[in-house]
Amino acid sequence: MENTNPFLVERMQAHRTSIFGRMSGLANEFGAINLGQGFPDTDGPEFVRQAAIDAISAGRGNQYPPVHGVPELRQAIASHQQSFYDMDVDWQTEVVVTTGASEALQSTFLALIEPGDEVLIFEPWFDIYQTGVALARGITVGVPMDPETLRPNVSELESRITSRSKVLLLNSPHNPTGIVFTRTELQTIAATAIKHNLIVVSDEAYQHIWFDNHAHIPIATLEGMHDRTVTIGSAGKSFSFTGWKVGWAIGPSELIAAVRTVRQHLTYVSSGPFQWAIAEGLQLEDSYWSEFRTEMQAKRDLLSSGLSHLGYRVIPSEGTYFVCTDIRPLGYFSGTEFCETLIREHGVAAIPLSGLSGNASTYNHFVRWAFCKKPEVLNDALSRLAKKTVT
Numbered sequence: 001m002e003n004t005n006p007f008l009v010e011r012m013q014a015h016r017t018s019i020f021g022r023m024s025g026l027a028n029e030f031g032a033i034n035l036g037q038g039f040p041d042t043d044g045p046e047f048v049r050q051a052a053i054d055a056i057s058a059g060r061g062n063q064y065p066p067v068h069g070v071p072e073l074r075q076a077i078a079s080h081q082q083s084f085y086d087m088d089v090d091w092q093t094e095v096v097v098t099t100g101a102s103e104a105l106q107s108t109f110l111a112l113i114e115p116g117d118e119v120l121i122f123e124p125w126f127d128i129y130q131t132g133v134a135l136a137r138g139i140t141v142g143v144p145m146d147p148e149t150l151r152p153n154v155s156e157l158e159s160r161i162t163s164r165s166k167v168l169l170l171n172s173p174h175n176p177t178g179i180v181f182t183r184t185e186l187q188t189i190a191a192t193a194i195k196h197n198l199i200v201v202s203d204e205a206y207q208h209i210w211f212d213n214h215a216h217i218p219i220a221t222l223e224g225m226h227d228r229t230v231t232i233g234s235a236g237k238s239f240s241f242t243g244w245k246v247g248w249a250i251g252p253s254e255l256i257a258a259v260r261t262v263r264q265h266l267t268y269v270s271s272g273p274f275q276w277a278i279a280e281g282l283q284l285e286d287s288y289w290s291e292f293r294t295e296m297q298a299k300r301d302l303l304s305s306g307l308s309h310l311g312y313r314v315i316p317s318e319g320t321y322f323v324c325t326d327i328r329p330l331g332y333f334s335g336t337e338f339c340e341t342l343i344r345e346h347g348v349a350a351i352p353l354s355g356l357s358g359n360a361s362t363y364n365h366f367v368r369w370a371f372c373k374k375p376e377v378l379n380d381a382l383s384r385l386a387k388k389t390v391t
């Protein structure tokens, strides 16, 4: 790799650049349509936006809000978990509001991981997991998803457990693969966690973005799992306000107390008025969520069928903002090379899965595309891709 930065701590040297930074930089340079980074190009509900404006005008949250989150938001998070998943959550002791799901993840890692502790993570993975574990001086242990189907090999989990295994990081609906873990897969994971006394950190940022009949199941609702699970949510993803950075962690009071201890010393508080707005958003009628899903599913269908027509092998997306394709049918074998060519020659950016894995060569033939964009943008991208074949 390139020379090191003499000022940066050793454990972060390998993480100086991210695949997103690199591809977005190239995309800007070539004026490409960016289907690499996963953020919607349509803002969330007008009602929620107005609630934020009202909160600012009325002076709600313009000064430091309560350290663990405004009570109204914590109550709304608790009743939302109750109504969707029948989870009993005590809003006073079992919820902490964070600066997005990102801070919930980082403070959980810093709170739970001792130097040398091992964290099992299905790979490919969302890139901040690995850096978060490194910051906490833990060790990431990858559990590879199947290189053909991208389904999790849950039976391989057991073989990767050692006496230092402490945390199992789960993410479903899964970024980058678009896979939603089935109840059977979750049951195997739960049984392994219980057998080896692991804490499960369950990143459920896409809890409301699943398609067809692939309904999201929080692993904390499985038998024996409540007491050992930290469940993480993201209002940015659930409401299409990714810039607001409102997230949360939910779990048994002792685990949440540990997360709170660290988090209060990171940002102390954040997102003042937005906390009030999300509290109102969480009380939207169920129809909001089903309409949101229907709309996202139509975008998934548009991009997936377009890519399939162009000759890619499409791994069906069951949730999230993303669909993955195998590029080998187009005669390509290196995702990185392919994505660079795509930007230069077609003006479309995507992300190679090899950049989201500790085992690049295993996923070299996969590319991730974001479909959380306006249909006209997706159509434009597809027609750019069709113009000149990449072989």
Ligand SMILES: *Cc1c(COP(=O)(O)O)cnc(C)c1O
Residues within 6 Å of the ligand: 099, 100, 101, 102, 103, 126, 171, 175, 203, 205, 233, 234, 235, 236, 237, 242, 245, 246, 247
């Ligand atoms: C976007 C994302 C996050 C971070 O969510 P924020 O609320 O924006 O911090 C966490 N996990 C996954 C899997 C994500 O895709």
